[in-house]
Amino acid sequence: MRFFTVFDIVKNKADQLGHTEDEMYAFLKKEKLNKKDLLAYQESGIIPTDEKVLNGILNYLDMSRVELELKLGRIPEGFEDIFLNNTKEIAKILEERNSVQEEEHNPIPATQPYYSSDLGKLYNGDCLELFKQVSSESVDTVFADPPFNLDKEYDEGVTDKISFSGYLDWYYNWIDECVRVLKPGGSLFIYNIPKWNTYLSEYLSRKLNFRNWITVDMKFGLPIQNRLYPANYSLLYYVKGEKPKTFNVQRIPLQTCPHCGKEIKDYGGYKNKMNPNGVTLSDVWSDIYPVRHSSSKNRKFNELSVKLLDRIISMSTNEGDVVLDPFGGSGTTFAVSELLGRKWIGFELGNCEIIKDRLENKEKDRKLFEKVYEEKNKLFPDKVKELRKKNSLWTDDDFKTDTEKKETEKDTKKSKDNFDQISLSLK
Numbered sequence: 001m002r003f004f005t006v007f008d009i010v011k012n013k014a015d016q017l018g019h020t021e022d023e024m025y026a027f028l029k030k031e032k033l034n035k036k037d038l039l040a041y042q043e044s045g046i047i048p049t050d051e052k053v054l055n056g057i058l059n060y061l062d063m064s065r066v067e068l069e070l071k072l073g074r075i076p077e078g079f080e081d082i083f084l085n086n087t088k089e090i091a092k093i094l095e096e097r098n099s100v101q102e103e104e105h106n107p108i109p110a111t112q113p114y115y116s117s118d119l120g121k122l123y124n125g126d127c128l129e130l131f132k133q134v135s136s137e138s139v140d141t142v143f144a145d146p147p148f149n150l151d152k153e154y155d156e157g158v159t160d161k162i163s164f165s166g167y168l169d170w171y172y173n174w175i176d177e178c179v180r181v182l183k184p185g186g187s188l189f190i191y192n193i194p195k196w197n198t199y200l201s202e203y204l205s206r207k208l209n210f211r212n213w214i215t216v217d218m219k220f221g222l223p224i225q226n227r228l229y230p231a232n233y234s235l236l237y238y239v240k241g242e243k244p245k246t247f248n249v250q251r252i253p254l255q256t257c258p259h260c261g262k263e264i265k266d267y268g269g270y271k272n273k274m275n276p277n278g279v280t281l282s283d284v285w286s287d288i289y290p291v292r293h294s295s296s297k298n299r300k301f302n303e304l305s306v307k308l309l310d311r312i313i314s315m316s317t318n319e320g321d322v323v324l325d326p327f328g329g330s331g332t333t334f335a336v337s338e339l340l341g342r343k344w345i346g347f348e349l350g351n352c353e354i355i356k357d358r359l360e361n362k363e364k365d366r367k368l369f370e371k372v373y374e375e376k377n378k379l380f381p382d383k384v385k386e387l388r389k390k391n392s393l394w395t396d397d398d399f400k401t402d403t404e405k406k407e408t409e410k411d412t413k414k415s416k417d418n419f420d421q422i423s424l425s426l427k
């Protein structure tokens with residue numbers, strides 16, 4: 001599918017007429033429009049609301065508003081009923097033209113992986129090309145953290161600034177590939193800034209089943225003048241088909257004051273009903289922090305935390321399942337997949353040596369992983385529990401019968417043994 005803005009339609013018309021950009025603006029000037037009047041429609045999908053601007057543009061395009069809306073790929077406002085009552089005729093016109101060719105999936109000759117482990121393979125190249133090597137319905141979870149088109153610096157040959165509609169077109173193309181390779185019931189997670197995810201969500205909702213729009217609360221820049229300070233990323237979570245084939249509930253600790261150990265939110269009389277394994281994770285994640293410190297960073301560009309990827313992969317897959325990440329970056333998805341015993345497929349257009357290095361030296365990731373598991377699936381991590389007991393505050397131990405306490409100890413030991421087993425296989 002192509003995404004067009006009003007600016008694109010005007011630019012296409014200029015190309016048809018053989019106008020240069022300057023000539024195009026000169027013609028618009030005759031309609032009393034400035035360059036900025038048109039540029040305002042370069043970075044958004046909306047139609048001008050200002051009559052003067054809209055009419056000027058329509059005059060240059062030599063079309064009606066209805067035609068412009070059709071060109072933008074929409075059913076014109078107010079014509080929905082007519083459109084729906086005439087779908088037979090419309091379909092006939094489209095089918096007669098038969099311009100839409102059946103797209104064929106042609107697997108390309110296999111590219112050699114840049115790096116392989118017992119669990120996964122990393123390929124160096126453009127994801128759109130590499131996707132062609134992946135069989136349909138063969139992946140359990142896709143996680144994608146693409147460049148955000150913010151003109152950020154990446155490796156040579158990797159651009160992070162293309163046109164608004166060019167970015168969306170590119171996005172829709174690789175999203176189609178993600179949808180194709182997912183198994184029925186497989187999960188797709190897409191991490192981006194909210195602005196892009198609004199468009200992607202609309203596109204994805206036609207192909208997959210919406211589960212959650214997860215808000216990852218994180219300050220990621222400087223305040224912008226005349227705007228709200230951007231402090232969240234959006235993580236879209238979709239599944240192929242009716243319901244996910246795997247959904248493992250994730251639990252997090254109760255939020256407490258780091259100094260006194262008191263709970264930050266009042267849970268009132270419900271404390272004895274709280275699950276000792278922690279609070280059920282919501283769709284607002286406030287406990288994920290940016291990887292900034294040089295001791296934990298694997299490269300100078302963007303990198304996501306082990307905690308975020310552990311959560312996504314643990315939630316949507318089981319041991320032995322296949323995880324695919326088309327934008328490898330520093331390799332967080334692959335490092336976590338290895339630690340969790342998941343198979344993985346990775347692509348990266350830029351430098352793959354950093355990823356290879358990271359996967360061959362897992363000590364740092366193992367330590368980060370251990371830290372994540374110190375808090376995971378516990379109402380109070382051990383240190384917090386100690387602090388609370390010292391300050392005579394309740395803990396889940398107060399509400400357990402002796403049998404329950406023994407059960408919890410057994411469970412804790414079992415999950416520790418599992419974890420040690422995973423860790424051992426990495427040494």
Ligand SMILES: C[S@@+](CC[C@H](N)C(=O)[O-])C[C@H]1O[C@@H](n2cnc3c(N)ncnc32)[C@H](O)[C@@H]1O
Nearest residue numbers: 126127145303304327329330331332348349350
């Ligand atoms: C935001 S970073 C991913 C960071 C990663 N999630 C991590 O935790 O390290 C996006 C990555 O996508 C890569 N990239 C950009 N365009 C690509 C393409 N067409 N195919 C494959 N990789 C691409 C960039 O080189 C960059 O490393």
